Amino acid sequence: MTIVGSIPRRCVNLPPGSLSTLISCSTGGRLQQGPAIEKFYDAFSAWLGGPHVFGAGSGRSAFQLALEALNLDRGSEIIFPIFTFPVMPMVAKLLGYKPVFCEVDPVTFNSGPDHIEAKISDKTGAVLATHLFGQPCPIREITELTQSRQIRLMEDCAHACGVRVGGRLVGTYGDVGVFSFAEGKNMPCFGGGAIATADDDIAGRAAGILTRAAIPEKGAVLKKALDIWLKWLLTRPEVFGITVYPLLRLKLLMGQPLMDSTVGDELLDSFAASNPKVERLANLQAEIGLRQLQRIEAFNQGARENARILTESLSGVTGIGAPDTAGGEHIYVYYPLTVAPDRRDALRRHLLQNGIDAKITDMSDCSLLRQFGGADNQTDPRSGPTEASILEICVYPVIPERNIRRLGRIIQAWAREAEEN
Numbered sequence: 001m002t003i004v005g006s007i008p009r010r011c012v013n014l015p016p017g018s019l020s021t022l023i024s025c026s027t028g029g030r031l032q033q034g035p036a037i038e039k040f041y042d043a044f045s046a047w048l049g050g051p052h053v054f055g056a057g058s059g060r061s062a063f064q065l066a067l068e069a070l071n072l073d074r075g076s077e078i079i080f081p082i083f084t085f086p087v088m089p090m091v092a093k094l095l096g097y098k099p100v101f102c103e104v105d106p107v108t109f110n111s112g113p114d115h116i117e118a119k120i121s122d123k124t125g126a127v128l129a130t131h132l133f134g135q136p137c138p139i140r141e142i143t144e145l146t147q148s149r150q151i152r153l154m155e156d157c158a159h160a161c162g163v164r165v166g167g168r169l170v171g172t173y174g175d176v177g178v179f180s181f182a183e184g185k186n187m188p189c190f191g192g193g194a195i196a197t198a199d200d201d202i203a204g205r206a207a208g209i210l211t212r213a214a215i216p217e218k219g220a221v222l223k224k225a226l227d228i229w230l231k232w233l234l235t236r237p238e239v240f241g242i243t244v245y246p247l248l249r250l251k252l253l254m255g256q257p258l259m260d261s262t263v264g265d266e267l268l269d270s271f272a273a274s275n276p277k278v279e280r281l282a283n284l285q286a287e288i289g290l291r292q293l294q295r296i297e298a299f300n301q302g303a304r305e306n307a308r309i310l311t312e313s314l315s316g317v318t319g320i321g322a323p324d325t326a327g328g329e330h331i332y333v334y335y336p337l338t339v340a341p342d343r344r345d346a347l348r349r350h351l352l353q354n355g356i357d358a359k360i361t362d363m364s365d366c367s368l369l370r371q372f373g374g375a376d377n378q379t380d381p382r383s384g385p386t387e388a389s390i391l392e393i394c395v396y397p398v399i400p401e402r403n404i405r406r407l408g409r410i411i412q413a414w415a416r417e418a419e420e421n
C-alpha cells in the first residue's frame, strides 16, 4: 500500500499558531467577540484596496448578507453560472429571488459576458460572476456589460481569494465581492466568510443587518474550530498516509462509499430546512484571518508552482484535460482534472490505489437539480462540464514537488494503458 507520497483530496491550510490562538481566545473569553473583528476588516480592506469589509459566519452567509444588503426588488431574477456550488442559487431562491442559469465555458468552467447577456431580461436584478476553482472569469468584460445594462454585479470569490486580474484583486470589480474562509478553501479561518463593497449604501445596510444578527454561540465556534484543526492534522500528507489513507483503501476494497460530501438535491434540501439566517464572523475566525493575510500571497504562489509542474507533466496525455497554466492568474484552490464521465470513477480508483485521493467535485449542473426545476427545466442542450467529468486534485504547497511529479507519471501511465485497451 502506498503510504509515502500520498496526496489528500484537500489539505486544510491553517496558519502556524492556530492551536495556540484557539486556546488563548478560548481561555481569554475572545472566541465570539473581540477586537480582532474590526482589525481584520481593516486589514482585509487594505489588502483589497480599500472597500468596506464585513464578516459573516460562512461564504453562503456572506452571500445572504450581500443579497439582503443589495435590497433588490422581490421576484427579481439573478443570473448564476449553470455549473457552480448549488447552495448559492438556493440562498437567492430562499430570499424570494429567481435563479436563472447561464452556460459556462467548457474549458475554464466560468461564464463570460456572452453567456450572461443571453439570459438578461427586464426582470434581471443581478449577476453572480463566479471565479471557479481559482480561475478568474472575464470580470472586466462582465463589469462593462452589467454597468451598460444597469444590473448589479456580485462576485463569488469563494475559490479566488488573492486572484488578480489586470493587477486588481477580484471581489473588487462588482458591487459586492463574496469570500469564504471554510476549511476546504485557500484561506481557512476556522470557518467564516466576508463581503467587500465600495458602495456606501450597501455598506450601511450590511452594517445594520449585522447589528441585528445573532452572536455566534461559544460552543459552536469552539466545536467548529476543533473539528477543522483535527482535519488540518489528518490532512498533513504524512499523517494522512498512515491514518485516513489506509481507511480509504479499506473502503475501496470493500466497495463502500469513499467519504464523499453530501451534494445535489440532498444538500439543498437540508440547507433549505435549516432556515438560514445571516451569521456574524467570530473573533477567533478574525484572529486567524489576520494571520492568514500575512501568508496568503506566498501560499497561492506555491499552489501555482505545483500546478505548473503538474500541467507540464500532463502535456500530450490524451483523454485527460488539465488546466492551462500559461496565463498565471489561476490560483488552483482546486486543480480540476477532466475526464470522460464514464471513466472518472476508474481514474479515481486508480489514483487511490497509488496514494492519491482525488475529490469528486462539489459543483453541479444546477439546472438538473430538482430545487431549480430539474431536467424538465432544460431547454438548451448542455455542452459544459458535469460533476461526473471532474476530479479535483490538491496542489497546495504542503505537497512536495517530487510527489506532484510522481502524480503526473501515474496519470500518464493510466492514460497510456486506457488508450491501448
Ligand SMILES: Cc1ncc(COP(=O)(O)O)c(C=O)c1O
Residues within 6 Å of the ligand: 058, 059, 060, 061, 084, 085, 087, 088, 130, 156, 158, 159, 180, 181, 182, 192, 193, 362
Ligand atoms: C463556489 C462556491 N461559492 C460559495 C461557497 C460557499 O462557501 P461556504 O462553504 O463557506 O458557505 C462554496 C463552498 O464550497 C463554493 O464552492
